[in-house]
Every structure is written in structure tokens, then in C-alpha cells.
Amino acid sequence: MPDLQGYGSLLIDGLMITLGVAIASMIGALILGLAAAAGKLFASRPLRILIEAYTTIVRGVPELVLLLLIYYGLPTLVQDTLGGMGHDVTLAINPFAAGIGTLTLIYAAFACEVYRAAYLAVPPGQREAALALGLSSLITFRKVELPQMMRYALPGLGNVWMVLVKATALISIIQLPELMRNADIAARSTQQPFTFFFMACLLYLCITLVSMWGQGRLETWASRGTTEGTL
């Protein structure tokens, strides 16, 4: 164990913020992604085109550029627009909100694709059979389609979570005191950059390991009652 010179607790604090940001963004991405997937599958044509444009753009632009665009660009855009209309305002976004907002926006686009593919993987006969048995449309979705869909969606959503956790490191660029930022602070004041960045890497690896274990458990649970067990 390397000597952390009392900066260990700073790293743990950072880890907590990293986890908080990641979980908050993941919840946002799961909900927004499901809504976007529903829109892509069922909405009217103009709305569908709009959602298509959103996922296309978000998946083609680096996370860092989107983050900087939202954190620096959005306030100046609003200020300039309002300034043009004669209102003088100064605006700044809280780094926490900007980080969670950006990650939610990006990973909802990825989650949307996962949900859509999963929904299409459930055979239409399942829905027809449920409706023929007299279940209402909502119950059919909740009791018949959603559980089967989740089995197909879980590996993809797990993948989104893993990528999202690593993407939280970018928020250190806008000074949010998460794991990378705190490791940077510790590295600068102790002059031991390798030690602290390596410790940060190990902590990220711990999150990855726990996530892999959790994902395995979830997938076993979601595929209960199926013969092949794994996809």
C-alpha cells in the first residue's frame, strides 16, 4: 500500500461524488432513454425525426465537447440572446448540474437504442396472445412485454452504465470535486502524480468489478424461467 500522506479520505470523498453523479445520470438516462425509445417506436413522424436527430447528433459528438458546450456555451448563448433583447443578465451553471445533465443527455441516446432493439426482439405473438386473453394494453406492456424486453436490454444497459462511470471522469475538467479532480489535487500538492492517479485507477477498477458482479446477478434474475439462461 503506497503512502497517501493523509489524502486517502480526499480520494474517498471524490469516489462518493463520482458514484453520486454516475447513479443520478444513469437514472436520468434510463427514464429519458425509455421515453425516447417509445417516441422512436410509436410517435408521429415529425417527433420521430426529431428524436432520430437527437440520438444521431449526441452519439457523433465527443462527450467532452458536449460538456463544454453546455457548461460554457449555454450560459453565454442565453446571455447573448437576452442581451440582444435588452436584458442584462449573468448566468452560470452549477458544475454538478451541468455534469449530470450532460451525461444524462448523452447516455439516454445510447439507452434509447438499447431499449428499441430489446423491444423489437420480443416476438409480436406475445403481445397478441396477451391481448387475446383480454389483458388491457397497459397490463400487457407491464406484465408481458416489459419483463421479456428487460432480459434483452440488460446486457446493453450494463454496458451503458460501465461507459457512463468512466465518462464521469470528464467532469473533473469543470472543477467538480469528483475522483479524478481530487486525485489531481492530491497529486499536485504531494508531487506524486503517479501514486495518486494510479490509486484513482484502482478505485475505478473496483467500481467496474462490483458492477460486473451486479450485472451478472441481474442478468441471472432477469432470465429466470427461460431455458437457455443466457442470451
Added chain:
Amino acid sequence: MLSFVVEHLPRFLQGALLTVQLATYSCLLGLCIAVPVALARLSTNRMLRGLSTGYVFFFRGTPLLAQIFLIYYGSGQFRHALDAVGLWSLFRDPWFCALFTLKLNTGAYSSEILRGAIHAVPKGEIEAARSLGLKPLIRLRLIIMPRAIRIGWPAYTNEVVYQIQATSLVSIITIMDITGVARAIGARHFTFYEAFGLAAILYLILVYGFIFMARRVERRLNLHLQPSNAPRSARAQGLIR
């Protein structure tokens, strides 16, 4: 907005050239790492398997930003040792560190794609090659690899797309790629949304231009199969790895 584009586009294009260079070199060097690593992970030698698994696990399990900091700033901690072997001038150079990290990172991801693709080669074809008496290396070159490349190509396309976007992180260690130029111009002229907006558009052009070309290559690779058949489902998975 238009005057902004006219004034600053040349600098942005210089940045784009750097982005393309970084992505190209790191992907090519990454492939040179990926092939032996994938083979090592599939080998029966425990030592080779353990080493390659550790490498892949580390680089896939940690953020690229942490890896860049670890190598660029972290190397400073071993300055005397690196000085002694004459490598310090390399690790002091942000361009070298960026390329070094990017290629190790993409090498790990690509090796996983290749490993999956080799696994997906139908067993019967390998058995057929074996019963024809082809030696292991010939088998790999003539039977397994051509098949694995076709299977892995759509996933590898996604990896390159991800790599193009990942190069934006090198702006943090002072390299003037597209993002670096946007940050510098945005901060100097207080034109953040114009600068990052233009950067986003340039990345979109690079990414979707590459995807367009990759699709054409994919069609060529699969000419002997029914067109527009197999690759679609792989594409429906989206750009995520």
C-alpha cells in the same frame, strides 16, 4: 456566427488535421497491439493469458482521462529513472504521451473485438482446415482471420468512431486538436457556443464520414454473401461498444 466561421475556420481545420492524425495513428498502432493480445488471451499458456487479461482489464476498466494523466503527469515521478535510460524527452512530449495512451487504450478494446470475432468463427470451418492438414499459422492466416475480420468489422467500426471522439481528451494536455482550438478561441474571444458548436459540427462530419466509408468497406468484404443481410442486426446495436 458566419463571420466567426470565416475568421476561425482555418485554425479549426488545422485542429481537425491533428485529430485525424491522432485517430489514424492510434488505431493502426492499436491494431498492432490487438492482434497479439487477442491471440495471447486465446492461448493455452497461463502466463500469456494472465498478462493479456490484466492489460485488457486495466485499460477497459479505467477512464481514458485517468490513463492520460497517469502517463503524462505520472511519468514525472520517475523522471530520474527515465532520464537514466534516455526516455524522459519522450515522456515530456504531450504528443507522444497522447499517442502512447490512445494506442494502448484502443489496443485493449480492439483485442476484445477480435477475440469475440475469432470465437464466433464456426467450429466446422476450423475443423475442416485441420483435417486438411493445414498448420496452425496457415490456418490462422487463411481460414480464421479472414472470417474473423468480416465478423468483427461492424464492431471495429464503432471502436474507431469512439476513438475519433476519444482524441478530444488530448486537448487537456495542451494539444491543439479540434477541441483544443475551440477551447483556446472560446476563452480568448468569449465565444463559447460558437467555438464548441463549430467543433461539434466538425466531429459530426468526421464521424459520419468515416461511418459512410466503413459501410462501403463492409459491403465489399461481404460481396460473396447476400447484400444487406447479416450486417444490419449488428448495426442496430448502435454506436456503443
